[in-house]
Amino acid sequence: MEPQDHLNITISEDLLEKIRSLPVQRIVEHCGIRMTVSPFDFYAECRQCGSRIKVRSFSGAVEIEDVFDAVFEWMNRPIAQEIARRRQMALDEDSASTIDQIPTG
Ligand SMILES: [Zn+2]
Numbered sequence: 100m101e102p103q104d105h106l107n108i109t110i111s112e113d114l115l116e117k118i119r120s121l122p123v124q125r126i127v128e129h130c131g132i133r134m135t136v137s138p139f140d141f142y143a144e145c146r147q148c149g150s151r152i153k154v155r156s157f158s159g160a161v162e163i164e165d166v167f168d169a170v171f172e173w174m175n176r177p178i179a180q181e182i183a184r185r186r187q188m189a190l191d192e193d194s195a196s197t198i199d200q201i202p203t204g
Contacts, residue, residue: 117163127154139164139171 124135130147141155156162174180 114163114166118166121163121167125154127152139167 121138123138125138125140125143127134127136127143129143129145129150129152132145132147134143134146136143136154139155141153141157143152143154144150145152155164174183
């Protein structure tokens with residue numbers, strides 16, 4: 100018996116890297132001005148002309164942001180946030196110790 104049912108999906112290292120490197124802000128330009136919005140917002144409002152600018156796709160194509168949305172939905176479950184917080188702390192310690200191991204010279 101497998102500990103978890105292994106789904107028939109392929110998750111590439113490339114996808115994981117894209118998730119890790121997703122900018123925390125999206126830069127939108129309109130009327131010659133730049134504004135920053137959450138990468139998860141579907142619309143931005145131009146401060147100059149007030150236009151609503153679509154910044155996220157509604158199409159069937161799955162984007163990185165949709166992966167985050169799925170995780171956020173999971174995190175809405177009871178206990179999930181606590182589990183996620185603990186994992187984040189563990190990952191933080193892991194990356195800190197990895198940095199310590201990098202020779203400096
Ligand atoms: Zn505008």
